[in-house]
Amino acid sequence: MATETISSCTGSSLLQPISEIINLPLDQVNFVACQLFALLTAFWFRLYLHPSKTSPFLRHLVATLLGFHFALFCFGWYALHFLVQSGITYSIMILAGVEHMHKYCFVVALGYLSFCQITRVYVFDYGMYSADFTGPMMVITQKITSLAFEIHDGMARKDEQLTPSQRYLAVRRMPSLLEYMSYNCNFMGILAGPTCSYKDYITFIEGSAPCPKHPEANGKSNGKRRQSEPSPRVAVVHKLCTCAVSLLVFLSVCKVFPVERNIDDDFIAATPFYGQVLYLYLSMLTTRPKYYFVWTLADAINNAAGFGFNGYSADGSPRWDLISNLRILDIEFATSFKMFLDNWNIQTAHWLKRVCYERCPYHPTAATFLLSAMWHGAYPGYYLTFLTGIVVTLAARAVRHNVRPYFLGSAAHKLLYDIITWAGTQIAICYTVVPFVLLSVAPSLKFYRSWCFCVHIGCLLLVLALPVKPRHLRAKEPRSSEPQNPSQEGHAPTQEGHAPTDSNCNQKEKAT
Template sequence: WSEVLFRFVTIVSTDSLSLPLSLFFLLRTFLRPAMPGVHTFNSGSVALQGVADIVGVTVDRVNFVSCMFLSIPLAIIYHRYLGEASIRTRKIYPLVIGLAYCWFCFGEATKHLLANTLTCYALMHISPPQYIHKIVFIFSMSYLTWVHFYRWIYVDFFSIDLTGPFMVSVQRMTTLAFSLHDGRVKKDEELSPLQKREAIREVPDLLSYMSYLFHFQAVLTGPLSFYTDYIHLVNKTHVPIDSKGNKPDATAEAWSKLYKSFVFLALVALVDPHFPITALERTDLGTVQWVCLFQFTIALQRLQYYFAWYLADGIYNLSGFGFRGFDENGEAQWDLVTNVYAYKFEMAQSFKESLDAWNCGTMGWLRRVAFDRALKKYRTVSTYLLSAWWHGIFMGYYLTFLTGAIMTLGGKGFRRSLRWRFLSSPSLKAFYDVITFIGTKFCFCYMTYPFARMHWGPGIAFYKRVYFSGHILAIFCAAILPVILPPPKEEKVKKEVKEE
């Protein structure tokens, strides 16, 4: 209690949001003894504890990586040896393995996944079609928030626990509910081509539903796939015959992605420990040194995501899943469930290009349930708020996504006001590209620092250190720059873009 009182007085006397944060901290302190423990999120197997001790990482990470690597041969078996098996077998096989993964990694905490999944399935059966998407969305997001709250009570650090699979399952259930609403309530002419392709007329049977929610290829880390695509996989109708009469195979593409994931894993293991995110709190570095360290350290934070997402994408492809169609040359495209394009992201010249290449599954989910459904003037803000809500209740997440909303609006204003002025000559266009490339890298790192730290305090301290320069520039570009340098008329913009 002396520690509690000391923390309370410290927060009140030093923080600009003293009263809310103080009450928040006291609430956390009072509730902590009454809540379940860390096992609520992770009571998985410790059979690999010896390996974890040797490697020098926590056992939850070893369990996760082991399951992901085990999925490689299991995916090959699914594609090569169960390709002609019955549809029922092709549903049961990934479901059983996925549930085994959850139990191995999270133990009894898996009950929350099952409770949310089965309750939402019941709601899909009993809810009025015109409200089914809202009811499932509210319940599943409320349950996720409850889990996030418990995690905030007990876990003050990054760990691989139940919340990750829970977040992915919420994406799948809510998109399924929206697809049911579109298929059962709306007319075809009211749907976009994408909504029409994903619309569902009837609630799936329980086996199909559970297989979709828990298939081993993506139960631990995603990415999001859509029910209609997954059912085409298990029904053996996912990949058509090409113009030469052959059925495209994704093996080469899959191994290319797996090799990339192995490289990213090696970098995470060898380089990342030497550049912790807390190193940015150093005050003994010059400005140039600190900026270089800032960019490099934040870039390293992305490597763990590159590893997991490329690995999951490769596993999907080894299963025969991920076919998007044929390109203009008749070549098969295997990026239907690709979650990240590392090269495109790192070379992006605008904030939008960065977002389009990052966490594509989640971006698709946000577009389907928020951006395309909200009023036009609230689309950007509502999308970022939902993204923050979905990620958790750590205040660093909200700081990141609210900053992202401001950055997005600033990027739009900058592009509309300035880009067309640099298209008259190749040299001016090259100069513009260099400036936007550097600015995009700074903006994304600036935005994601609070996310990496999770908490409000370190994020605000960082922004104070750089004088909120990113926020000021973004607001200037969004509100003032279009007044000083007005964008051209819409017709002129379209003409110049077409000519380019």
């Protein structure tokens, strides 16, 4: 058992005794240990290397060196892939013209990531659920491609050609090599992200404050100058408590409802369909806390370093959700497929929207889902999930446009609609992501056959029966509200939609 654990880990074996005591793979122990150390380091980084005390050069340098150290501890020599991928794409940015370098960087970064994923899956360890070096590369790929498009927008396109979001995020000068490596490989996000815009990261490193005054509860400025940012202590403690609860739930109930039981022949034969539906929901529900733990801890690390401040809410309390990756309650109580996507892996949804959905002239929904499948990896289950997601998304959009208006006449009808759509959304999500967990084609198709492909068939019928206007016609329709901060546009990459209301701080930044 110990030999297998060591062989599956390419990083340091220093924590091998702890791995054996708690019976967890060594690479997972290394990952959690590095993230906890990064949390402590983040507090030190904010207090002792604050922008008011230290130069951006030193902050970039320290953040980058710490990031490489963590990567080497977790992945050993495989961490060199982070340098190679970043080095090749930076060379392309410098040597290629700004007119086309975004395309070259996109192809090279995604191609290099895909090559590493394919070799890892089909040569080394098919089906391994432990942490692996391609996980950080996925986030680095997002950052590389996002920055390439932002540089292209800022240096090769005119302002009138850009959307408000693209204009806000546009980068007007080529970053230095240190800035580029710091953005890609800083210790706060090297292991688990989340991704962020280059402009937000540079603002954090340089310490420029986007909002000069503290708003009162009524949204008006109280006229008092505030510090460059409030203390993140409360937000970090809250997120660490969320991590603890998520980890406890995952460790206690994960093995009670294994996803593989959904395709067990005896279970299928002995369980009525409503029982299979309930078990499917419970089995997928218990897989989510591990993502809640990893993403919330990563968010807390960035906040502890002072990164992630997003202005003030209406009551004057500071918001630390600039780069948050999820909203747990909105996920668990989502009443539409769109609402679920809006609140799950938020920063990846931003990336998909900015580099694909907004820029793809034909079939943007399908193109976005296919890009998401390629980015996730080489397992066939990923492609089955995202291909199913295309059909479910189109069906959900058709229902929302054609059915929802009939339930808005009264509060009782709206409540009934919300209950029905919550149940439908949860079933559709669980049905869609089963291949994402099972990974292989045969078990995934076995599950879908046990359900007679009913969700696929139902969604196709809805898409054919309920008309939805094309995107370019919907875009011409007046909307009730516009995003107040172009950098925080709607989260779903696959549907048109509304943007969450942003803080007064960000409204002022846009105005300037």
